[in-house]
Amino acid sequence: MSIGLEDYLILSVILFSIGLYGALAKRNAVVILMSIEIMLNAVNIAMVAFSRYIVPLLLTGQVFAIFIMVVAAAEAAVGLAIVFAIYRSRETIDATEINLMKW
Amino acid sequence: MGLEIAFWILAIVGIVAALAVVLLRDVFRAALCLILCFLAVAGIFVTLSADFLAAVQVLIYVGAISILIILGIMLTREVQRGSTTNKFRIPAFIVAVLFLGAVIFAVTSTQWPVVGIPPQEPTTSALGIRLFGDGGFILPVEIAPILLLAAILGAIVIVREK
Numbered sequence: 129m130s131i132g133l134e135d136y137l138i139l140s141v142i143l144f145s146i147g148l149y150g151a152l153a154k155r156n157a158v159v160i161l162m163s164i165e166i167m168l169n170a171v172n173i174a175m176v177a178f179s180r181y182i183v184p185l186l187l188t189g190q191v192f193a194i195f196i197m198v199v200a201a202a203e204a205a206v207g208l209a210i211v212f213a214i215y216r217s218r219e220t221i222d223a224t225e226i227n228l229m230k231w
Numbered sequence: 232m233g234l235e236i237a238f239w240i241l242a243i244v245g246i247v248a249a250l251a252v253v254l255l256r257d258v259f260r261a262a263l264c265l266i267l268c269f270l271a272v273a274g275i276f277v278t279l280s281a282d283f284l285a286a287v288q289v290l291i292y293v294g295a296i297s298i299l300i301i302l303g304i305m306l307t308r309e310v311q312r313g314s315t316t317n318k319f320r321i322p323a324f325i326v327a328v329l330f331l332g333a334v335i336f337a338v339t340s341t342q343w344p345v346v347g348i349p350p351q352e353p354t355t356s357a358l359g360i361r362l363f364g365d366g367g368f369i370l371p372v373e374i375a376p377i378l379l380l381a382a383i384l385g386a387i388v389i390v391r392e393k
Binding site: 137138150187199204209211 | 249283361386
């Protein structure tokens with residue numbers, strides 16, 4: 129039984145769905161950021177799998193994966209800075225209690 | 232044969248670790264499981280013969296982002312309250328399962344134009360030529376450090392004491 133492109137894509141979709149559930153259902157803002165990191169990793173797996181099986185000599189998917197990592201690092205830094213700022217002013221990072229901009 | 236066994240072990244480890252991240256009530260243990268998930272994804276990159284990306288994954292995710300997340304857990308005293316869910320737990324679960332089913336249906340019913348060429352190894356020099364060579368990605372490569380600089384400055388400005 130040989131593994132192919134579809135196995136990697138299904139693994140990627142399963143990881144993305146787990147991250148989607150965590151990002152939608154969790155209260156703690158740091159856990160929401162962790163779920164977003166899982167989703168970005170799942171997208172990276174799909175990118176590298178497409179690169180390996182459809183354009184093996186061009187490596188375009190791997191280049192895209194490098195840029196996704198750059199954006200993920202920037203997102204983690206800014207996201208955690210926002211979490212610290214909210215924690216300092218409101219003493220909580222419960223995403224359901226941060227309703228300052230709620231209409 | 233070894234590649235298949237490695238893929239299945241890494242896939243199961245990665246999925247179980249990701250499930251532990253969203254299901255465990257202890258935030259710190261969830262962060263440790265997240266590191267395990269990142270390592271499993273690095274192994275998946277090795278099975279896809281993306282050696283440079285596997286090394287970068289270990290350096291950036293396992294080395295840097297997990298440290299940032301653990302620092303975030305330690306600087307905010309939410310650890311005692313645990314990782315609880317909000318009132319949208321059931322709708323979020325339904326949305327995630329519907330998304331999973333829809334995309335798995337789309338993936339399995341599409342005819343992918345798979346090429347039978349063996350992959351390029353090692354990829355580091357080829358990636359460098361793609362990033363910096365003619366007709367490559369030199370403009371995104373120059374935009375990326377500007378984005379990182381803006382992110383660092385933004386993070387410093389946001390967390391600075393007034």
